[in-house]
Amino acid sequence: MSKAVVDLVKTRFPDAVLSSHDYRGDETIVVPRERLLEVVRFLKDTPGAAMDFFVDLTCVDWPGREPRFDVVIHLKSHPQGHRIRVKVPVPEGDCVCPSLAGIYRAADWFEREAYDMYGVRFDGHPDLRRILLYDEFEGFPLRKDYPKTQRRPLVQAREDAPPQPAPFPERPH
Amino acid sequence: MGGMTGGGGDQGKAPPAGVLALKADQLFAWARKWSVFQYPFVTACCAMEFMSAMCSHFDMSRFGAEIPRWSPRQADVLWVVGTITHKQAPVLKRIHDQMCEPKWVVAFGTCAAVGGFYDNYATLQGIDKIIPCDVYIPGCPPRPEAVLDGLMLLQEKIGRGDPSLHQQAAAGDVRKAG
Numbered sequence: 001m002s003k004a005v006v007d008l009v010k011t012r013f014p015d016a017v018l019s020s021h022d023y024r025g026d027e028t029i030v031v032p033r034e035r036l037l038e039v040v041r042f043l044k045d046t047p048g049a050a051m052d053f054f055v056d057l058t059c060v061d062w063p064g065r066e067p068r069f070d071v072v073i074h075l076k077s078h079p080q081g082h083r084i085r086v087k088v089p090v091p092e093g094d095c096v097c098p099s100l101a102g103i104y105r106a107a108d109w110f111e112r113e114a115y116d117m118y119g120v121r122f123d124g125h126p127d128l129r130r131i132l133l134y135d136e137f138e139g140f141p142l143r144k145d146y147p148k149t150q151r152r153p154l155v156q157a158r159e160d161a162p163p164q165p166a167p168f169p170e171r172p173h
Numbered sequence: 174m175g176g177m178t179g180g181g182g183d184q185g186k187a188p189p190a191g192v193l194a195l196k197a198d199q200l201f202a203w204a205r206k207w208s209v210f211q212y213p214f215v216t217a218c219c220a221m222e223f224m225s226a227m228c229s230h231f232d233m234s235r236f237g238a239e240i241p242r243w244s245p246r247q248a249d250v251l252w253v254v255g256t257i258t259h260k261q262a263p264v265l266k267r268i269h270d271q272m273c274e275p276k277w278v279v280a281f282g283t284c285a286a287v288g289g290f291y292d293n294y295a296t297l298q299g300i301d302k303i304i305p306c307d308v309y310i311p312g313c314p315p316r317p318e319a320v321l322d323g324l325m326l327l328q329e330k331i332g333r334g335d336p337s338l339h340q341q342a343a344a345g346d347v348r349k350a351g
Contacts, residue, residue, distance in 0.1 A: 133260065150294060151259070151294065152259065152294070154259055155302075157302045157303065158305070161303075162299070162301055
């Protein structure tokens, strides 16, 4: 199954796999961003892996961790029927990850969404701008430190609009 | 009873038989009440309930509110059906600005009324933040009975000849709105 793919990558790039684990048969490898493009290209082009289908790209914010973000990529092979998850740690200070849009065209909009919500910039992306939010929006709302009650309206509220109700109180954790 | 009385303006006398005596604005209000042309601004899952209320099981056309108009210029009532995001707010505002007087606004469902459970960065917390709203229909989504009740409330309001909230706001009189 996918374990064979992980072994394949480890054999080919012994120094590019920072760690790997599986959860109920779903294999994950953690790859430094400097090596991401060659690893993904290898996964796509090697017959034993044949990851021809780009499933998903998203991001996770780990506040307090260094590096703070994980870019998470899911790939699937139609001929082999197996999957793999690739995680790429990205630090907050230099929040850049190489773009996969040159390898999988489908990655284009996923990377724009990750940029829109988390502010991770994708190096080499053909058209990196916000995809869901409007251009006037400031900040990245799915970062854990984005204020929960922060609003960025495009239309100014009417002067006689009813008052905003108080937000729900914070629950103790 | 009552023969011809000559002058039309004397108060307190019963009108002659076969003559409908009322003021022109009452007549207009009555006509508007029973021919509500609607513009559905439909953005989310509430649309399904709006269709349900429109179609033959509940049949909104019984109330004269049969015809959706796909141009705001031809509509009397703006139905805001579903969640409105901040990104969409300028579009809604523009549609409302394009409607001719007199015009009314109905917030259909909790999201349109107060933002619903989308208390987050993306969602406008109620359409009344940007346009005056005459009737709020709660529910997630509202049942068709609630929708028809909201429509009847609005018709009562139109039939009374009340100025719409929009007109009151334009006259700087919004606090009197009931």
